[in-house]
Amino acid sequence: MKEPGMQKFSIWSLLRNAASYHEGWQRQWRSPEPQREYDAVVVGGGGHGLATAYYLAKEHGLRNIAVVERGWLGGGNTARNTTIVRSNYLWDEATHLYEKSMKLWEGLSQDLNYNVMFSQRGVMNLGHTLQDMREIERRVTANRLNGVDAEVLSPQQIREILPFINLNTRYPVLGASLQRRAGVARHDAVAWGFARGADALGVDILQNCEVTGIRREGGAVVGLDTARGFIKTKKVAIVAAGHSSVLASLAGFRLPLESHPLQALVSEPMKPIFPTVVMSNAIHAYISQSDKGDLVIGAGIDHYTGYGQRGSFPIIEGTLQAIVELFPLFSRVRMNRQWGGIVDVSPDACPIIGLTPVKGLYINCGWGTGGFKATPGSGWVMAHTLAQDRPHRLNEAFTLDRFYNGHLIDEHGAAAVAH
């Protein structure tokens, strides 16, 4: 019998399994007992952590790896986000990193042999003031110089794509940027696809395994205390999004992060009507339509810090006001569900990916409200950093040190709505 997780998905395997009422599929990944020791342990079974483990095994040949997750796979922000994927950031450092991710997205379903439903339907960022339009033109030019597709749309061109948009909002819509290669993906499939791929390469995925302590000797990591016992290891990657500061404090250092609730909501399903993704910073909302038909709507962060995975009502109210202002035809659509995630916001709206003051301990955090789009690229550079004990060229600017030496990469303008 084949190893679990090795079963190939194809039209033939779908047909074969349809004939047996889909009861013959293998489990997608194992549920092993923790080993006493691993060569490397990734803390956090979200998309970024699972991608790190996958690329560590695939690109760097490490096999004796574990991913430890305190709850279930994708129970964090991975499956709570609004799934917008784009790479049109302003500064070279950020653009190169997100564009690496975009290229990986473009081949991800084939690479993982798992349909992550990546749909390149375009992302539009609306401009409502002259200053917005100047920033859009600057960013579009910078993107093109970096080989990233980007264009400026006039109000007329916006209307051709979205005939029902109201351009006369409280701040009239003067234009937009459009990245046509951008779009959305299916969030939980991303976690499951990476988990299945990593498992097939021998990675142990340990769920219900909260890390409660990070043991060090002589300034270096020697192992982790977990809910399932002590695990010995000399290499640990903290990839824990909103809980990164909690884990860093277990290792005796602080991160320049704030953890805030961020909310999203979905409507009742409707026929396909919304062909792209629209974001508006000025009136503060973003929206797309899922393949199932629901409108997927994202809010801004709640301004208090906290770890409760829920947000406040005034934020939802403001978000829906903005959506109805832009798209009055949605005013009678009912909302089905609302939820929150905890995002790790850094001072310059850019991630921290690299080494820490503790030898053998690496960190990948600070993605704030915009890390889903980076999932494959983030895992790819993190795997390199862990395997080589130094950052890859693509993440060498994203150090923790930049908050001491002042080399910040300010992406507040391009980081979009939620920040």
Ligand SMILES: Cc1cc2nc3c(=O)[nH]c(=O)nc-3n(C[C@H](O)[C@H](O)[C@H](O)COP(=O)(O)OP(=O)(O)OC[C@H]3O[C@@H](n4cnc5c(N)ncnc54)[C@H](O)[C@@H]3O)c2cc1C
């Ligand atoms: C409402 C919302 C909308 C968003 N929309 C977008 C968007 O449209 N586009 C975009 O690019 N990004 C978006 N984001 C941001 C994006 O979701 C995150 O930046 C990204 O998913 C974070 O990386 P991750 O997936 O690995 O985190 P997570 O999935 O949160 O993974 C971290 C994991 O670490 C685990 N963990 C924590 N502490 C411990 C511990 N002590 N021991 C073991 N495990 C632990 C958690 O349980 C969790 O599963 C959004 C976020 C939210 C909340």
